[in-house]
Each structure stands twice: as C-alpha cells, then as structure tokens.
Amino acid sequence: MLTDHEVEVLIHEAFEYYGFDFGGYSRASFKRRIDRLYQLDGFKSFPELLSRMRTDTEYFKRMVEEITVNVTEMFRDPLFYKVLREEILPLLATKPFIRIWHAGCSTGEEVFSMAIMLKEANLLRKSLLYATDLNPSVIVAAKKGIFPIRMMQQYSENYIASGGKKDFSDYYIANYDRAKFSEELIEKMVFSQHNLVSDSSFNEFDLILCRNVMIYFDKDLQERALKLFDDSLSKLGFLALGTKETIKYSHLQPRFLQLRKEKIWKKIK
Structure with missing residues (x-):
C-alpha cells in the first residue's frame, strides 16, 4: 500500500515526465488503482515503481490504462x-x-x-x-x-x-x-x-x-x-x-x- 505522500509524488512525476495531470482525480480512486497495479506487477518498493514509470514509456501507458476506468457497452442505460x-x-x-x-x-x-x-x-x-x-x-x-x-x-x-x-x-x-x-x-x-x-x-x-x-x-x-x-x-x-x-x-x-x-x-x- 502506498502512502498518501507517495501518491502525491507519483502524480507530480507523471505530470513532470509525461504531461499527464492526475491531480484532480479522486485520491481514493487513484490510490486504489495504483495499489492494485503495485501488487499486480510485484513491485518491492515505491522507488522501484517510480523509476519504472520514469524510464519506461510503455509501462506508463499501462499505468494510464489501469488508472482510467473503461467500463462501457452499447446502448448502456x-x-x-x-x-x-x-x-x-x-x-x-x-x-x-x-x-x-x-x-x-x-x-x-x-x-x-x-x-x-x-x-x-x-x-x-x-x-x-x-x-x-x-x-x-x-x-x-x-x-x-x-x-x-x-x-x-x-x-x-x-x-x-x-x-x-x-x-x-x-x-x-x-x-x-x-x-x-x-x-x-x-x-x-x-x-x-x-x-x-x-x-x-x-x-x-x-x-x-x-x-x-x-x-x-x-x-x-x-x-x-x-x-x-x-x-x-x-x-x-x-x-x-x-x-x-x-x-x-x-x-x-x-x-x-x-x-x-x-x-x-x-x-x-
């Protein structure tokens, strides 16, 4: 589980490196999805996750996919x-x-x-x-x-x-x-x-x-x-x-x- 401070660092770095501004996302929702990604991909520490995000553009795309919710269907409702x-x-x-x-x-x-x-x-x-x-x-x-x-x-x-x-x-x-x-x-x-x-x-x-x-x-x-x-x-x-x-x-x-x-x-x- 990431700390609130680590979540803020991740949001800041995503904007600095890629121009993606997640600052306005609900912190509870954002943190829940990042925690899930952290566990799924087997990171041992927050610095490891941060380094991967900074240096691997393909991995950042995966992060975006996990964070942005894509649940839809034709003629929904x-x-x-x-x-x-x-x-x-x-x-x-x-x-x-x-x-x-x-x-x-x-x-x-x-x-x-x-x-x-x-x-x-x-x-x-x-x-x-x-x-x-x-x-x-x-x-x-x-x-x-x-x-x-x-x-x-x-x-x-x-x-x-x-x-x-x-x-x-x-x-x-x-x-x-x-x-x-x-x-x-x-x-x-x-x-x-x-x-x-x-x-x-x-x-x-x-x-x-x-x-x-x-x-x-x-x-x-x-x-x-x-x-x-x-x-x-x-x-x-x-x-x-x-x-x-x-x-x-x-x-x-x-x-x-x-x-x-x-x-x-x-x-x-």
Missing part, C-alpha cells in the same frame, strides 16, 4: 438512449449540421450507439461525432469498430429497449469471435486523445456526452470539466452526464435546464 432518440434528436434535426462530442469515449461503444441512432433518424449524413479519451490505447481500439461477438446479444437487447426497430446484426459483420461495425458509421467519427484536466475547448457542439467519467474527479476538477463543456456547447445545446453525476451544485447550474430525470441538461444562457 437503454432508457437514456430512448430519451435521446425520441426527444433530443428531433430537436437536433432542425440544424443544418450536427456536431456531437463523446468525452471519455473509452473503447467507443457509446459512440457507435449514437451513430446507429443518427442513421435511423436519417441524420448521420449531416453529423460528425468527435470521440476523445485520455487513454491513447482505447482510442486505437475504438477506431477499429471491432467488438467481441459474445456481447452482441446483450447489445441487441439494449438496442431494442432503447427503441431500435431494425435487426441489430445489420450494422456489423460477424467474423469468428469478433463483430466489425459498418464503415458507414466509422467515417462519421473523429477519434483523438484529449485530457479533460488540461486541454481546452476545440469546437462548438450541439450535444456533449460525458457519462460516468466525472465520478472519479474531485470537486475542483468536476467544476473545471463542466466549465469546459459550457465553453464547448452551442446555445440551446445539450449536455448528458452519467446517472450519478450532476451540475446541481455547480456555479454553472443557472445556465442550464434539466430535462426529465435522465441527466440531460439544455444550455439556456
């Missing part, structure tokens, strides 16, 4: 997607062009879910989906649009529960143990690395989704991320967060109106 499908997309349909940002996209399942809904609403042709994550390796995986075939039954059930009416298997080609999703979906996606802690706004969006990412941030970092989203949203744009996330206690709350109970807010100021 189907009722949330049903609200997007039935209430938000018809409003976005009135725009000449639609820009959507998935912040903290992980391996891309939710981005593909959105692309499928846009296609079914005949909106994919005039849409662009930006998908970003802190972790470069999940970005590489997401770009491929390849997911385990064993997950397709669950994803199909989620899709139907979200209001999907087509045969879900029409969107992918099965090849042994993998499912490769349509290039028609992928060509409307832009994947890149982005750090919600230190990077700035890079476009104006009509819809931003950042679900179950900020639960790992402390209060200051949550506020910083919300400010970034506010700066990146067009007037009357929408912000979608995870089930345990809110802007209720943010100083930005007066600028937004919450829609229903699905953690979707409309920017009104």
Whole structure:
C-alpha cells in the first residue's frame, strides 16, 4: 500500500515526465488503482515503481490504462438512449449540421450507439461525432469498430429497449469471435486523445456526452470539466452526464435546464 505522500509524488512525476495531470482525480480512486497495479506487477518498493514509470514509456501507458476506468457497452442505460432518440434528436434535426462530442469515449461503444441512432433518424449524413479519451490505447481500439461477438446479444437487447426497430446484426459483420461495425458509421467519427484536466475547448457542439467519467474527479476538477463543456456547447445545446453525476451544485447550474430525470441538461444562457 502506498502512502498518501507517495501518491502525491507519483502524480507530480507523471505530470513532470509525461504531461499527464492526475491531480484532480479522486485520491481514493487513484490510490486504489495504483495499489492494485503495485501488487499486480510485484513491485518491492515505491522507488522501484517510480523509476519504472520514469524510464519506461510503455509501462506508463499501462499505468494510464489501469488508472482510467473503461467500463462501457452499447446502448448502456437503454432508457437514456430512448430519451435521446425520441426527444433530443428531433430537436437536433432542425440544424443544418450536427456536431456531437463523446468525452471519455473509452473503447467507443457509446459512440457507435449514437451513430446507429443518427442513421435511423436519417441524420448521420449531416453529423460528425468527435470521440476523445485520455487513454491513447482505447482510442486505437475504438477506431477499429471491432467488438467481441459474445456481447452482441446483450447489445441487441439494449438496442431494442432503447427503441431500435431494425435487426441489430445489420450494422456489423460477424467474423469468428469478433463483430466489425459498418464503415458507414466509422467515417462519421473523429477519434483523438484529449485530457479533460488540461486541454481546452476545440469546437462548438450541439450535444456533449460525458457519462460516468466525472465520478472519479474531485470537486475542483468536476467544476473545471463542466466549465469546459459550457465553453464547448452551442446555445440551446445539450449536455448528458452519467446517472450519478450532476451540475446541481455547480456555479454553472443557472445556465442550464434539466430535462426529465435522465441527466440531460439544455444550455439556456
């Protein structure tokens, strides 16, 4: 188990050597994941771990993968997607062009879910989906649009529960143990690395989704991320967060109106 001081040293050194700022992450969550990594990789002392991180860039990538949480699935929380499908997309349909940002996209399942809904609403042709994550390796995986075939039954059930009416298997080609999703979906996606802690706004969006990412941030970092989203949203744009996330206690709350109970807010100021 690392001490609190050692955790702070690790955070400082990660920023000094690689520019990754973990300073705003919940210390309890960060420490829990570093302790797990420390035990998994059999380090005998903190200096040994620190030296490995400083000198081995591939190992640092592994650290990032362990620290950043990548738990996702297609059409996760189907009722949330049903609200997007039935209430938000018809409003976005009135725009000449639609820009959507998935912040903290992980391996891309939710981005593909959105692309499928846009296609079914005949909106994919005039849409662009930006998908970003802190972790470069999940970005590489997401770009491929390849997911385990064993997950397709669950994803199909989620899709139907979200209001999907087509045969879900029409969107992918099965090849042994993998499912490769349509290039028609992928060509409307832009994947890149982005750090919600230190990077700035890079476009104006009509819809931003950042679900179950900020639960790992402390209060200051949550506020910083919300400010970034506010700066990146067009007037009357929408912000979608995870089930345990809110802007209720943010100083930005007066600028937004919450829609229903699905953690979707409309920017009104």
